[in-house]
Amino acid sequence: MNRVVSIGGAELLLLWRNRLALFNALLLPPVFGLLFVPRMSGTGISPAAAATLIGGMIGVILAIVVYHNLVGAYVARREELTLKRLRAGTPNAAEILAGTASPAVSIALAQSLLTVVVAAVYLELPVPANPLLLAVGLFGGVAVFVVLAAASAIVTSTIELAQITTTPMLLACFLGAGLWFPLDDLPAPVRTVFELLPLGPVIELITLGWAGTETLSDAFRPLLLLAAWTAAGITIIQRWFRWEPRR
Known part of the structure; x- marks a missing residue:
């Protein structure tokens, strides 16, 4: 844990010096959130619909702050030989990747918590029915x-190149978050594709955690899907992640 904190502290300093990454992490998600305030303030919005919108806003935070910024951070540290030097030292692979991610993760969690509090107060929602599922x-x-x-x-x-390689996932997250249009209005095949993407189970679990579910079996599918995406990503990293610059 100490090694993760040390790497995270160094990464936080680098993030502070990178004004573009800092802007993306701190200001871009709130700007997106403000765009959807009029939709959330509509009369007659149900707790389930409000929870889905909140889940979508949290999904945008994760896509921008965690995914987009971290791809650039991992690539930058690799090309600067930072990852190679760390890999040659005492930290293991998981500690290096987690330490590099810790500033972005901390910012995303803080913004997500703020989003939950502000949206709950603004929409006068009841407390989450299942906080554990939401977490x-x-x-x-x-x-x-x-x-x-x-x-x-x-x-x-x-x-x-990170601006290009992250674009498909970002577009999929922005469209699949359900903020621009209700996903229920889409044709069934298109809606199914969005639900199967990594953000789909996140939004579904947050919605179930807030609005409640009659049976925990409703959470089995999104939990399984989230675990499958995570396991697939870990397998890819273990096989092909590079610690030295790509030549």
Whole structure:
């Protein structure tokens, strides 16, 4: 744990010096959130619909703060030989990846908590029916996007290329978050695709955790899907993640 904290402290300093990454992490998600305030303030919005919107906003935070920023961070540290030097030392692979991710993860969790509090007060929602399920959705989402960021870094040879390699996942998350339009309005095959993407189970678990569920079996599918995405990402990282610059 001490090694993770040490690596995270160094990464936080680098994040502070990178004004673009800092802007993406601190200001971009709140700006997106403000765009959807009019929709959330509509009359007659049900707790389930409000919970889905909150889950979508948290999903945007995870996509921007965790996934997008971390791909650039992993690639930058690899090209600077930082990962190689750390790998040659005492930290293991998991500690290096977790330490590098810790500042982005901390910011995302803080923004997600703020989103939950502000949205709950603004919409006058009742307290979450199942806080544990909501927490599992949030922390599971953080884990899967950290893993996916490391996996995306494998196919990203330069920092500049990260703007391209992260675009498909970002677009899928933005469209699949249900913020721009209700997913129920989409054709069934298209809706199913969005539900199977990494953000789908995160939003579903947050919605079930807040609005409640008659039976915990409703959470089995999103839990299984989230675990499958995480396991797939870890397998890819173990096989193909590079600790040296790609030449």
